[in-house]
Amino acid sequence: MPIDDLASVLARGCPGPAPLGVAVSGGGDSLALLIALAEAGGRSLRAVTVDHGLRPEAADEARFVAGICARLGVGHDTLTWRGWRGQGNLQDAARQARFGLIADWARARGIGRVALGHTRDDQAETVLMRLARGAGVDGLSAMAPVRRANGIDWLRPFLDVSRADLRAFLHAREQGWIEDPSNEDTRFARIRARQVLAGLAPLGLDAGALAATATRMAEARVALQVCAADTAARIAQEDRGDVILSCPGLQQAPAEIARRLLVAAIRWVASAPYAPRADALAEAMTTLQRAPRVTLHGCLITRERNRLRIAREPAAVADISALPGLPWDGRWWVQGPAEGDETLRALGENGLSACPGWRDAGLPRASLIASPGVWRGETLVAAPLAGLGAGWTARTGTGFADSLVSH
């Protein structure tokens, strides 16, 4: 792509004069984004760098970006993160913390959208890594150019632009950038994918081809979601926080659609940000052919004659508590005549035994045990789903059908 076209790419990717944040690590991609945005003008722009404190140079790198911003006349802030507890995946933890910090930063300044420097090469590397895991349509789908999360629109205007073009843009301005030493570290799957990709070019399998596939997969994914929502309207039913799926309906649906409905039901019931692993889901479905129930991903799946009931697993909510007015277990809103000293906890076995009329509620015992209870200390005040309303109601925020459209 001719370098001069970056301004028109940005006009499409970050349209309008509304305030725009730009997340700049100091690496080549995000630095080119910053400079191209500043040169294009016409937007109120503010840049942000997160200093993760993971490398000794991190503070210098943030100052490097601040210096360039000063030269460009763009306001800049450095946010620091020192939250690494030494457990789990450091890269993931740093990424999540970064998004949270930047979202808070943007909201506090009345900035509703933040641009990121992801390129076509990032897109292609992701596809290659996902292929290695045998991903399906969703896993191979392209990153969206606009994604709403944490109350912010995250814009990725450079998804069709190559890293090489951005480097050429910086070279033309004699602008250096920070080369992250981990970019050479082959312990990271992404770096290995980058190296392999370079060797695949003779096949014609380059970043452009992989990114094109990813875009088509994203379109296919939308079509499949629409199809899943249509099928759900016929074979799925929401029952006070549980989802009931017709077994004949699942059997008649194409395997991909049946799997989507199961995954969507599990994610909705468990408020899970991620889907269960494909092999775990397949194993659970096999188990259900001989056993009446199985637990998976925080859900209890029970075979009821010719239907499946997906309910919350009691053990998964046993330790969850919240104050009334805040969501309990990520999805329940419980309201009533609060006196200020109530907490929301699962009803549990004890709570259920204090609900003489629970059988009339018509929900299975296990579903009720995992349902929200209003407690004052160890005393049960209300159990809205188990026939002990006492003026309290419980409803889920987003319905199952709506969750199918939004995922």
Ligand SMILES: Nc1ncnc2c1ncn2[C@@H]1O[C@H](COP(=O)(O)OP(=O)(O)OP(=O)(O)O)[C@@H](O)[C@H]1O
């Ligand atoms: N420390 C950071 N501070 C601010 N924004 C960041 C930071 N790290 C990454 N980003 C933003 O997230 C985008 C994608 O992150 P990724 O980890 O792929 O970045 P990177 O490898 O550092 O690339 P880049 O060359 O864009 O800086 C970056 O292009 C940038 O917009």
